[in-house]
Amino acid sequence: MRYLKATLIIGAVSALAVLVLGVTGWLRTADAMLAAGLARVAPGGAVHAVAPFTAGLAALIAAFGFAWTTVDLPRAAGKFGLALAGVALWFTGALVLALYGVFVSPVPAVLATGISLVLGSFYGRSKSGARKQVLQRLFGQRLSRRQFGQLVDAQVPLSFPGQETQATVVVCEVHNHVELLAALEPADYVAMTNLYLKTASDYLVEAGGYLDECGGESLRVVFGAPLAREDHAIAACRAALELASRVEALNKECDARWNQRLDFRVGINSGPMIAAAYGGTRLGSFSVAGPAVEFARRLCAAGANYGVRILIGPETYRTAQETVESRPIDLLRRADGTKVELHEVMAPKHGLSPERARSRDHFWRGVIYFRERRWDLAIEEFTKARVPGLPDPGLDTIVLRTERARRGEHPQEPVPVAALAEIH
Numbered sequence: 001m002r003y004l005k006a007t008l009i010i011g012a013v014s015a016l017a018v019l020v021l022g023v024t025g026w027l028r029t030a031d032a033m034l035a036a037g038l039a040r041v042a043p044g045g046a047v048h049a050v051a052p053f054t055a056g057l058a059a060l061i062a063a064f065g066f067a068w069t070t071v072d073l074p075r076a077a078g079k080f081g082l083a084l085a086g087v088a089l090w091f092t093g094a095l096v097l098a099l100y101g102v103f104v105s106p107v108p109a110v111l112a113t114g115i116s117l118v119l120g121s122f123y124g125r126s127k128s129g130a131r132k133q134v135l136q137r138l139f140g141q142r143l144s145r146r147q148f149g150q151l152v153d154a155q156v157p158l159s160f161p162g163q164e165t166q167a168t169v170v171v172c173e174v175h176n177h178v179e180l181l182a183a184l185e186p187a188d189y190v191a192m193t194n195l196y197l198k199t200a201s202d203y204l205v206e207a208g209g210y211l212d213e214c215g216g217e218s219l220r221v222v223f224g225a226p227l228a229r230e231d232h233a234i235a236a237c238r239a240a241l242e243l244a245s246r247v248e249a250l251n252k253e254c255d256a257r258w259n260q261r262l263d264f265r266v267g268i269n270s271g272p273m274i275a276a277a278y279g280g281t282r283l284g285s286f287s288v289a290g291p292a293v294e295f296a297r298r299l300c301a302a303g304a305n306y307g308v309r310i311l312i313g314p315e316t317y318r319t320a321q322e323t324v325e326s327r328p329i330d331l332l333r334r335a336d337g338t339k340v341e342l343h344e345v346m347a348p349k350h351g352l353s354p355e356r357a358r359s360r361d362h363f364w365r366g367v368i369y370f371r372e373r374r375w376d377l378a379i380e381e382f383t384k385a386r387v388p389g390l391p392d393p394g395l396d397t398i399v400l401r402t403e404r405a406r407r408g409e410h411p412q413e414p415v416p417v418a419a420l421a422e423i424h
Contacts, residue, residue: 003132003152006071006123011064014115018059018108031105038098047103059108062086066113070120083117134158138277138286139226142211150227160226160286162276167224167288168236168316169269169296170209172200172243173217175304176263188258196262199250200243207239212287218300222288225275233270233319237345240266240310241324267300268345269293269313299342306330307393308344317343325352327360328367329394344394359385363395370398375406 021027039047066086070079090106090113097104132152138160139148174180174196180189193216201219205211208229209221223239224232244266251261271292278287295313303311306329317326326343333339346352352360366381382399386392 003068003071007064007068010067010071010116010119010123013119014063014067014112015060017115018063018112019056021111022056022108027105027107027111030107034094034105034107035103038094038103041095042098042101047098047101049103049105055105055108058090058104058106059112062090062109063112063116066116067120070117071123079117079121083113086113131158138284139210142205142285143226144206144208147208147210147227154227156226160275160277162274164272165225165228165275165288166232166271167222167228167273167275168232169212169273169288169293170204170221170223170236170240171267171296171300172219172221172264173267173300174262174264177217180260180262183260184258192254192258192260192262195254196247196250196264199246203243203246204239207242208235209239210286218297220293220296222275225273225288226286233268233316234323236268236270237310237312237316237320237324238348240268241345241348244309263304265300265303265308266310267296267298267303267312268310268316269296269299270315270319271295271313302342305397306342306344307395307397310345312343312345314340314342317341323349325349325357325360327363327394329398331371355387359387359392363398366402367398370402370405373405375402378402379406 035047035049066083069082087110090109094104094106135148135151135158139151143151174193180192184192197214197219201211201214201221204219204221209223210225211219212222213220221236221239223229223236229235247262247264255261269292271290273288273290273292275288276286277284278289279285292313292315299311299313303309308329311329312320312326321343324345325347326345329342329344331339331341346356346360362381362385366378366385369375369378369381379399379402382395382402385395
C-alpha cells in the first residue's frame with residue numbers, strides 16, 4: 001500500500017505536468033519538428049495527426065507505469081535502463097505509425113517517462129522509498145510474501161533497536177543424525193537433511209512464521225515477531241501439528257529413497273523475548289533472544305527423552321489449550337520453587353478419534369495418580385490408556401518411570417527446569 005500510494009502520487013504529478021505543458025503550447029514546436037521528420041518516411045511524404053487523445057493516453061500510461069517501476073526497482077541502473085527502453089519504444093512506435101501516414105506524437109509520453117523517472121528516483125532514495133530494499137536485505141526469504149508486504153506497510157522502525165515482545169518460538173530438530181551419518185553417504189545425508197529443512201521451513205514460513213535459524217541440524221521459527229499477533233501460540237501449535245503430518249509423509253519418501261527415516265522433535269514455548277536486529281556489518285539479521293527462546297530449544301531436546309513429538313511450555317499451553325488436544329507429560333520445578341507443567345500436543349481440537357480420546361483421558365488420570373504417588377492406580381490407568389497396535393513412546397516412558405518409582409529406585413519430586421539443558 002505504501003508504494004501504491006507513492007505510485008499514484010508520482011504518476012498523477014507527471015501526468016499533470018505533461019498536461020500543463022501541452023495546454024500552454026510548450027510541446028507544439030517539438031511536435032511540429034518531429035512530424036516534419038517522420039513525414040520523410042511516410043507514403044506521399046506527409047503524415048496526418050490523429051486526435052490528441054491518443055498521445056495523451058500514451059502519456060498517462062507512461063506516467064503511472066514508469067512511476068510504479070521506478071518506485072519498486074531497487075537499483076538505479078535498472079530504473080534508467082527501463083526508462084531508456086520506454087523512450088525507445090515510444091519513438092519506435094511513432095516511426096511505425098508514420099510508415100502508414102499516421103502521426104502520434106511520442107513527446108508527451110517521453111516527458112511523462114522522464115518526470116516519473118526523476119520523481120521516482122528521488123522517492124527511492126528517501127527513508128520511506130528505501131524501506132522495501134532495507135527490509136529485503138534484512139529478512140530476505142525468511143517471511144512469506146503476505147507478511148513481508150505487511151511489514152513494508154507497517155510503521156515499524158527499520159533500525160529494529162530492540163523491544164520486548166510476546167511471541168512463540170518453534171524449534172524443530174532431527175535427533176538421529178548419528179545413525180543417518182553412519183548409514184548414508186555424505187551426499188545422500190545432505191540431500192535427505194535438505195529435503196527435510198526445505199519442507200519444514202517453506203511450510204512454517206507460509207503458515208505465518210519468521211524463519212529465524214535454519215542449519216544442518218535444526219531450524220527455529222518465530223510466531224509473533226517481527227509483526228505482533230495475538231494468536232501466536234495458537235498459530236504455532238497448529239503449524240507444528242501440520243508440520244508433523246508433512247514430515248511423516250516425507251519419511252515415506254526418505255524410506256523409499258534411502259531406507260532411512262527422520263526422528264524429528266518439536267519444542268514450542270511462548271513468553272517475553274527481545275526482538276531486534278542482531279549482528280555486525282559482516283553478518284546480521286533480525287532475531288529474538290531471552291530465556292523463553294532458550295527454553296524452546298530445551299523442550300525440543302527433551303521431546304526425545306519423554307518420547308513425544310511436540311512438547312510445549314506452560315505459557316503456550318495456557319494460551320492454546322482450547323484449540324488443541326493435549327496431555328500432561330511432566331511437572332518441573334524452577335529454581336525459585338514455582339512449578340512448570342509440560343504438555344504434549346496430540347491433535348487439533350476434536351481431532352482425536354474416540355479411541356485416542358479415551359486413551360488420552362486414561363493417560364491424564366494416570367498422571368494425576370503418578371503425582372499423588374499412587375503407583376498401582378497410575379499403572380492401572382496407563383494400562384487402560386494403551387491402544388492395541390498403536391505405538392506410544394510417551395506412554396512407555398511414563399510407565400517405566402512409574403514402575404521404577406514403585407520399586408523405590410528414585411525420588412519423584414519435580415526436577416529443576418535447568419535439568420532440561422542436560423537432556424539430549
